[in-house]
């Protein structure tokens with residue numbers, strides 16, 4: 001049954017709300033008294049966080065347990081969100097994973113493609129009506145583009161020569177292309193933007209192995225930002241009434257600095273069409 005929310009408060013949906021950045025964002029927005037719907041996989045952890053957020057400043061928090069590493073899992077999450085609300089004011093997408101080794105989803109995709117990119121692409125489509133009924137602002141927690149990154153249409157699922165950096169490069173490029181293309185089609189009513197969280201010590205490196213694990217361990221404490229800094233751009237975007245769309249916020253904790261995403265349109269359209277097919281979505 002849909003929830004009844006206080007009319008002055010925003011309805012904010014946060015994917016990955018049980019992890020480092022998503023959880024910090026959920027806490028900050030709950031402190032402002034907003035109504036939060038958040039997702040993660042672990043029910044016990046999610047229920048505990050929901051209780052904590054609900055005891056904050058009159059906020060209401062609802063948890064949804066969902067695994068988004070498959071097309072069906074992403075669709076189930078969209079259905080669960082629709083059951084709780086028919087309007088979304090702010091949609092913050094912060095699911096993510098880094099995998100040193102390629103793990104394959106039910107559909108033959110590599111895991112981080114589903115969790116980091118496809119989940120965002122599909123949910124933005126599946127929740128279009130709810131976004132239109134609310135203020136409908138989409139904020140994607142992402143990262144900068146990697147030099148030389150491409151969308152590898154000949155082997156989109158990286159079945160050959162998989163590497164952590166190749167997967168990060170393709171995922172981030174796909175996220176930026178999605179924001180550009182979505183903005184072109186819906187940005188006047190549903191603004192969409194990508195925010196760089198920068199390097200933060202969270203659970204994101206749990207599947208990183210070998211030399212890169214060592215790099216994370218050694219350089220992490222030196223280079224990482226605090227979580228408080230990492231969420232500044234997200235909170236600023238959530239709070240502003242601005243209608244900017246199709247931008248990337250590249251500098252951590254500097255929400256005034258933004259760059260219009262300006263990538264190859266033909267590639268972005270091709271990826272959009274391919275993603276519709278993978279997600280079995282209507283155009």
Ligand SMILES: NC(=O)c1ccc[n+]([C@@H]2O[C@H](COP(=O)([O-])OP(=O)(O)OC[C@H]3O[C@@H](n4cnc5c(N)ncnc54)[C@H](OP(=O)(O)O)[C@@H]3O)[C@@H](O)[C@H]2O)c1
Pocket residue numbers: 015016017018019020021022039040041042066067068069093094095096097115116141142143196197198199200201202203204205
């Ligand atoms: N940390 C960084 O240095 C950094 C840098 C740039 C960008 N980012 C981006 O920031 C976002 C958040 O990352 P984080 O650092 O906060 O990572 P995190 O602490 O590992 O949190 C990731 C979140 O995603 C959820 N998640 C992971 N796999 C999932 C799956 N298969 N199904 C459903 N939910 C899943 C986790 O849920 P569970 O609690 O169930 O695991 C958790 O809520 C990601 O998009 C990441 O790419 C992070």
